[in-house]
Amino acid sequence: MFDTFFDFKLLQITPQKDKGDFITEYIFEFRTNKRRYIAITEEYRYKIFVVKFYPSHRKNDDLRFNLILNDYEFAPIIRTCTNIMLWLLEKEPMASFGYLASPTITKDYKESKSLTQRYRIYEYALDAFIPVERFKRVENKNNSAVLLINKKNQDINKFSRNAIKMFIENYPELEQTV
Amino acid sequence: METVKTYKKKQTKPVKERKRASSITVTHKGKKVKFDIVSDDEVNARRNKAYKFLL
Numbered sequence: 001m002f003d004t005f006f007d008f009k010l011l012q013i014t015p016q017k018d019k020g021d022f023i024t025e026y027i028f029e030f031r032t033n034k035r036r037y038i039a040i041t042e043e044y045r046y047k048i049f050v051v052k053f054y055p056s057h058r059k060n061d062d063l064r065f066n067l068i069l070n071d072y073e074f075a076p077i078i079r080t081c082t083n084i085m086l087w088l089l090e091k092e093p094m095a096s097f098g099y100l101a102s103p104t105i106t107k108d109y110k111e112s113k114s115l116t117q118r119y120r121i122y123e124y125a126l127d128a129f130i131p132v133e134r135f136k137r138v139e140n141k142n143n144s145a146v147l148l149i150n151k152k153n154q155d156i157n158k159f160s161r162n163a164i165k166m167f168i169e170n171y172p173e174l175e176q177t178v
Numbered sequence: 179m180e181t182v183k184t185y186k187k188k189q190t191k192p193v194k195e196r197k198r199a200s201s202i203t204v205t206h207k208g209k210k211v212k213f214d215i216v217s218d219d220e221v222n223a224r225r226n227k228a229y230k231f232l233l
Contacts, residue, residue, distance in 0.1 A: 006211050019183055030199070037209065099191070099225075122228075123224070124224075124228040124231060125228070126198075126227055127221060127224045127225045127228045128225060128228035132221045133218075136215065137204075137215075137216040137221055138202065138213045138214070138215050138216070139213060139216060140211060140212065140213045140214070140215055141214070143211070145213075157202065159188065160213070161202055161204055163203060164211065164213050165203045165204050165206050168206045168207075168209060168211055169206060169207075174209075174211055176209050176210050176211060176212075177210070177211050177212050178203055178210040178211070178212045
């Protein structure tokens with residue numbers, strides 16, 4: 001299942017012009033047996049990387065991160081994205097990661113934001129393939145949001161607080177949970 | 179006669195284990211969001227389960 005993956009290629013590195021938290025965008029591509037995918041990695045302040053992916057033929061679709069395609073290739077796609085994260089970690093040993101496991105949205109169905117199907121799968125896949133001893137896992141199940149804080153950072157609690165603040169600032173879809 | 183001095187080991191107070199925060203709540207621009215910190219034990223248990231399930 002998760003033991004297969006696809007080769008990925010780094011297409012482009014784009015430094016962001018405005019001086020906000022979002023610093024650099026990395027664009028990767030990989031081809032599954034059925035279609036081409038784009039994986040975007042956004043590098044934020046504090047060396048936090050957020051990986052997202054979508055099938056390239058739906059690049060202009062607002063719901064490109066919420067799609068569900070019945071290709072039966074989800075596991076190798078997730079494994080490929082995990083490999084991208086490991087590649088970034090090798091390049092940047094202080095890297096921390098974040099992700100929002102988007103809810104599935106189709107014509108007839110809208111999944112709740114809490115504990116999405118993607119969240120449950122990513123949790124398994126990332127725990128298995130990302131070296132857990134190197135990260136502190138900080139999660140918000142109501143928004144299906146996760147931060148993997150690199151333990152090389154000195155004050156992990158302070159770092160996590162700053163990272164969460166930045167996450168809220170840049171991802172307005174995160175809802176109040178208290 | 180030879181005398182042997184004995185020294186009593188100084189008693190040290192047991193260090194209280196510092197209670198670690200299990201969640202972080204951040205308020206930003208009026209929005210309050212709580213993130214839970216997952217313990218390493220839990221992550222390891224999950225990892226073992228994940229290996230069995232995924233591979």
